[in-house]
Amino acid sequence: MKVSLFVTCLIDIFQTDVGLDTMELLERLGCEVDFPEKQTCCGQPAYNSGYVDKAKESMKHMINVFENADYVVTPSGSCGTMFREYPHIFKGDPVWEDRAKRLADKTYELTQFIVDVLGVEDVGAKLNATATYHTSCHMTRLLGVTEAPMKLLSNVAGLEMKSLPHNYNCCGFGGTFSVKMTAISEQMVDEKVQSVEETGADILIGADCGCLMNIGGRIDRQGKPIKVMHIASVLNSR
Amino acid sequence: MAMKIGNKPFKERVSDGIDDQFMRGAVSSAQGRFRSGRLNAAEELGNWEDWRKLGEEIRSHTIENLDFYLEQLSENVIKRGGHVFFAETAEEANDYITNVVKQKNGKKVVKSKSMVTEEINMNEALEKAGCEVIESDLGEWILQVDDHDPPSHIVTPALHKNKEQIRDVFRDKLGYDKTEKPEELALFAREKLREEFLQADIGITGCNFAIAESGTISLVTNEGNARMVTTIPKTQITVMGMERIVPTWEEMEVLVSLLTRAAVGQKLTSYITGLTGPKQEGEVDGPEEFHLVIVDNGRSKILGTAFQSILHCIRCAACINVCPVYRHVGGHSYGSIYPGPVGAVLSPLLGGYDEFKELPYASTLCAACTEACPVKIPLHEHLLRHRQEIVEKEGKAPVFENLSMKAFSLGTASPAMYNIGSKLAPTALGAFAKDDKISDGPGPLKNWTEIRDFPAPKKDRFRDLYKKRKKERGE
Amino acid sequence: MMAIGQAHNRDSFLNNLAKNLGRERHYQVEKPNWNHNPQWEVLKDASQDELVEVLKKQCKLIHTEVHETNSSDLLPLIQQLVKESGGKSVVSWDDPRFSEFGLSGLSDELGREQVAVHVWDRNGGEENLSFSATADIGITFSDATLAESGTVVLYSDIGKGRAVSLLPVVYFAIIPKSTIVPRMTQVARDMHRKVENEELVPSCVNFISGPSNSADIEMNLIVGVHGPVKATYIIVEDK
Numbered sequence: 001m002k003v004s005l006f007v008t009c010l011i012d013i014f015q016t017d018v019g020l021d022t023m024e025l026l027e028r029l030g031c032e033v034d035f036p037e038k039q040t041c042c043g044q045p046a047y048n049s050g051y052v053d054k055a056k057e058s059m060k061h062m063i064n065v066f067e068n069a070d071y072v073v074t075p076s077g078s079c080g081t082m083f084r085e086y087p088h089i090f091k092g093d094p095v096w097e098d099r100a101k102r103l104a105d106k107t108y109e110l111t112q113f114i115v116d117v118l119g120v121e122d123v124g125a126k127l128n129a130t131a132t133y134h135t136s137c138h139m140t141r142l143l144g145v146t147e148a149p150m151k152l153l154s155n156v157a158g159l160e161m162k163s164l165p166h167n168y169n170c171c172g173f174g175g176t177f178s179v180k181m182t183a184i185s186e187q188m189v190d191e192k193v194q195s196v197e198e199t200g201a202d203i204l205i206g207a208d209c210g211c212l213m214n215i216g217g218r219i220d221r222q223g224k225p226i227k228v229m230h231i232a233s234v235l236n237s238r
Numbered sequence: 239m240a241m242k243i244g245n246k247p248f249k250e251r252v253s254d255g256i257d258d259q260f261m262r263g264a265v266s267s268a269q270g271r272f273r274s275g276r277l278n279a280a281e282e283l284g285n286w287e288d289w290r291k292l293g294e295e296i297r298s299h300t301i302e303n304l305d306f307y308l309e310q311l312s313e314n315v316i317k318r319g320g321h322v323f324f325a326e327t328a329e330e331a332n333d334y335i336t337n338v339v340k341q342k343n344g345k346k347v348v349k350s351k352s353m354v355t356e357e358i359n360m361n362e363a364l365e366k367a368g369c370e371v372i373e374s375d376l377g378e379w380i381l382q383v384d385d386h387d388p389p390s391h392i393v394t395p396a397l398h399k400n401k402e403q404i405r406d407v408f409r410d411k412l413g414y415d416k417t418e419k420p421e422e423l424a425l426f427a428r429e430k431l432r433e434e435f436l437q438a439d440i441g442i443t444g445c446n447f448a449i450a451e452s453g454t455i456s457l458v459t460n461e462g463n464a465r466m467v468t469t470i471p472k473t474q475i476t477v478m479g480m481e482r483i484v485p486t487w488e489e490m491e492v493l494v495s496l497l498t499r500a501a502v503g504q505k506l507t508s509y510i511t512g513l514t515g516p517k518q519e520g521e522v523d524g525p526e527e528f529h530l531v532i533v534d535n536g537r538s539k540i541l542g543t544a545f546q547s548i549l550h551c552i553r554c555a556a557c558i559n560v561c562p563v564y565r566h567v568g569g570h571s572y573g574s575i576y577p578g579p580v581g582a583v584l585s586p587l588l589g590g591y592d593e594f595k596e597l598p599y600a601s602t603l604c605a606a607c608t609e610a611c612p613v614k615i616p617l618h619e620h621l622l623r624h625r626q627e628i629v630e631k632e633g634k635a636p637v638f639e640n641l642s643m644k645a646f647s648l649g650t651a652s653p654a655m656y657n658i659g660s661k662l663a664p665t666a667l668g669a670f671a672k673d674d675k676i677s678d679g680p681g682p683l684k685n686w687t688e689i690r691d692f693p694a695p696k697k698d699r700f701r702d703l704y705k706k707r708k709k710e711r712g713e
Numbered sequence: 714m715m716a717i718g719q720a721h722n723r724d725s726f727l728n729n730l731a732k733n734l735g736r737e738r739h740y741q742v743e744k745p746n747w748n749h750n751p752q753w754e755v756l757k758d759a760s761q762d763e764l765v766e767v768l769k770k771q772c773k774l775i776h777t778e779v780h781e782t783n784s785s786d787l788l789p790l791i792q793q794l795v796k797e798s799g800g801k802s803v804v805s806w807d808d809p810r811f812s813e814f815g816l817s818g819l820s821d822e823l824g825r826e827q828v829a830v831h832v833w834d835r836n837g838g839e840e841n842l843s844f845s846a847t848a849d850i851g852i853t854f855s856d857a858t859l860a861e862s863g864t865v866v867l868y869s870d871i872g873k874g875r876a877v878s879l880l881p882v883v884y885f886a887i888i889p890k891s892t893i894v895p896r897m898t899q900v901a902r903d904m905h906r907k908v909e910n911e912e913l914v915p916s917c918v919n920f921i922s923g924p925s926n927s928a929d930i931e932m933n934l935i936v937g938v939h940g941p942v943k944a945t946y947i948i949v950e951d952k
Binding site: 264267268271283285288289291292295296299302303304305306307308309312313315316317318319320321322323324325326330334374375376377380394395396397400401404420421423424427428431432435436451452454460461462463465466468469470480485486487488490491492494495502505506507508509510511512513514515516517518520521522523524528532534538539541542 | 750752754771833859
């Protein structure tokens with residue numbers, strides 16, 4: 001199975017390990033993974049701030065980049081959601097709507113791809129720890145990926161998963177919200193960190209780097225001993 | 239009180255809200271109960287999604303044909319001897335209402351809960367005309383007695399007050415001499431308000447759903463105050479936002495079911511009343527005269543725009559009850575009588591961007607609101623749409639942000655530019671990094687690093703590592 | 714004959730709506746058949762006895778006492794309930810069902826216990842209201858009853874004052890078993906049919922589910938704010 005990796009700008013620049021783990025994991029599961037080098041960013045930061053026309057330029061570029069891919073897989077729930085939004089954004093455009101739809105139809109978030117397309121729920125990973133999982137808002141509510149992550153995590157040998165209280169609460173990232181509305185974001189991330197602490201878990205696992213950087217950044221600032229890992233890295237642990 | 243609350247700037251309101259520990263505890267606890275109430279009620283029904291879809295169908299069809307249904311409604315009201323006044327503006331509505339009150343020599347008005355009358359500032363207009371106006375919804379009455387403290391939630395307006403505060407308000411303003419026990423406070427309210435009900439000349443209500451086919455207005459309460467207001471006084475005036483209408487009784491019962499479950503997790507509230515015209519010939523109690531005031535006040539401007547579905551709202555507050563931002567800042571932070579997600583969408587539409595431009599940004603677009611809405615209004619999409627209006631159509635974005643976004647899109651639309659930009663990141667930010675972390679960042683990172691650490695960009699980007707890996711594997 | 718009321722500013726208002734919707738005024742609209750109709754599934758095949766059980770179960774949740782009896786035992790039951798409540802004044806509807814269900818002796822029997830009974834006087838005026846305002850107990854029959862939500866439905870009419878179920882401290886609803894339907898859906902259809910047949914809908918239709926309550930003070934549920942503080946339902950076996 002040929003898979004094109006959409007690594008996302010955050011991972012490209014700040015969380016390179018996650019990119020490597022994703023790649024290795026997919027290869028381990030029998031995929032041939034390529035990385036279209038011209039990829040940049042899905043356009044979320046500009047789009048979510050209301051700069052739709054400007055964001056469309058990046059979007060068109062990304063549609064071009066992945067035109068020939070069979071499957072587009074991304075280790076980011078929000079970026080996957082963004083690609084799935086493209087047809088809606090280009091609605092009525094005689095040239096781009098169809099192309100956007102073709103891209104949206106073949107785009108999957110990582111765990112969604114492993115469970116729903118590859119049909120795999122046990123990737124043979126091993127990690128001795130207690131952990132809890134953060135359900136990112138866009139991935140859960142907008143992309144509709146609610147079961148796949150836990151299915152995969154429950155099969156990681158040695159990993160004890162604790163349920164995160166009030167997991168439906170947003171962590172307060174929201175892209176530019178985290179810097180535009182810092183006072184409110186702070187309250188939200190503190191509430192989230194508190195929920196994480198209540199589980200007694202060593203590790204917080206998530207599938208969205210934005211959320212993880214937000215919660216992880218706060219945990220680090222507060223000097224708390226909770227490790228933050230992307231699900232790709234957990235699933236690639238042996 | 240009009241739609242806008244207070245004059246403090248947004249940042250200050252938010253800060254005040256965050257500092258109000260009691261309010262935040264009260265809101266958090268209330269949200270917990272409302273949320274479970276709604277989810278339990280939905281689960282008990284069993285096919286909540288179908289109910290939501292039906293709700294959406296009904297609201298959509300009705301708003302698309304609003305002129306037809308409002309005409310049908312008005313015809314049926316007047317056939318039953320009621321009077322209908324179509325008010326395009328708040329002033330027109332208040333003038334008509336004040337005239338009716340004057341004609342009747344009204345000195346005392348009792349009101350049941352009505353957001354639209356707050357929006358148009360009706361109480362003030364009546365008071366200016368020498369009429370006493372008494373709120374009968376317990377929460378609204380508490381706020382009224384407390385020198386018109388504004389509501390912080392559209393269903394439980396006094397959510398931000400604790401029982402000690404309420405006891406003090408009753409004691410200082412009304413000579414209450416018992417304890418802060420809710421039963422005692424409520425008994426006091428019952429006695430005081432009953433006197434008012436029995437003496438009032440005029441009853442003014444809002445309208446949960448007007449039924450076009452029979453000219454009926456329906457009122458939904460738990461307390462019974464709407465029934466009191468419409469049984470005892472001789473004249474009844476009902477004020478409705480023009481969109482609060484359904485075609486027939488069959489749609490009314492569906493929407494009431496959605497409302498009571500989504501709002502408070504009840505199958506039905508204690509009292510739902512369908513009132514048609516004044517009392518009939520031969521009936522003893524009920525009003526002798528009935529007036530329906532249908533209010534536009536900016537709603538018509540929303541018709542025909544991409545925001546039209548916000549007019550589907552049935553004012554259940556399910557969105558407010560799940561919003562994490564609302565939980566931390568409270569209703570008053572929104573600066574509008576309509577807080578939370580619905581308020582963040584509606585207030586700029588009715589009140590303009592100058593007053594309310596921060597509201598659409600006070601959201602992470604987590605979509606909990608959209609998920610909760612019983613009639614499937616895409617609230618988070620509307621917030622996004624507002625942002626687009628503010629930035630692209632109104633040109634009201636801050637200059638620096640505009641420029642950064644321009645730079646961002648240039649950078650991401652062109653792989654060459656992206657390459658340069660991302661390659662520079664470690665160098666540009668390197669000076670700020672210590673142990674792979676940035677604790678005090680420049681520019682946009684400054685706000686981030688006020689409360690969080692930020693990872694330092696890696697020396698090699700993923701794409702560089704990918705290239706290396708490819709080379710190593712001889713590909 | 715009822716006088717027709719007046720509508721003001723209608724055309725300019727509605728023309729503006731049509732304009733904003735980008736079209737001419739609509740004068741004929743066919744309401745579509747909705748694609749989803751879950752409301753008709755609720756308690757769809759329940760028997761009358763099953764509906765009674767559902768009703769009783771719901772009453773527990775809404776702080777409402779419920780009794781079951783038949784016509785011959787109805788009068789003694791009401792006497793007993795009045796006694797238990799300690800009420801000294803009763804107001805009731807002027808409704809033929811009172812005698813149909815064996816309650817024509819109600820005033821006399823209660824009078825014997827020093828309980829004053831006022832039957833809604835269709836030719837009276839204010840006294841009806843003032844009696845109700847201070848009455849301990851209000852008694853009406855239910856015109857329709859909703860099992861799912863524990864709701865009695867009352868249609869106002871001559872002799873059936875609104876205040877009887879509203880102003881007194883305690884409210885008794887006598888529910889003929891045959892009036893029980895699954896939920897509001899059935900009653901709404903009846904109303905809709907009335908309208909289609911050009912019959913008058915009552916000026917006041919009340920859907921009453923238990924006593925009055927509020928959660929406005931620290932989200933504490935307080936029972937009995939403006940309406941009755943206690944509600945009792947009496948289900949009567951009828952034809």
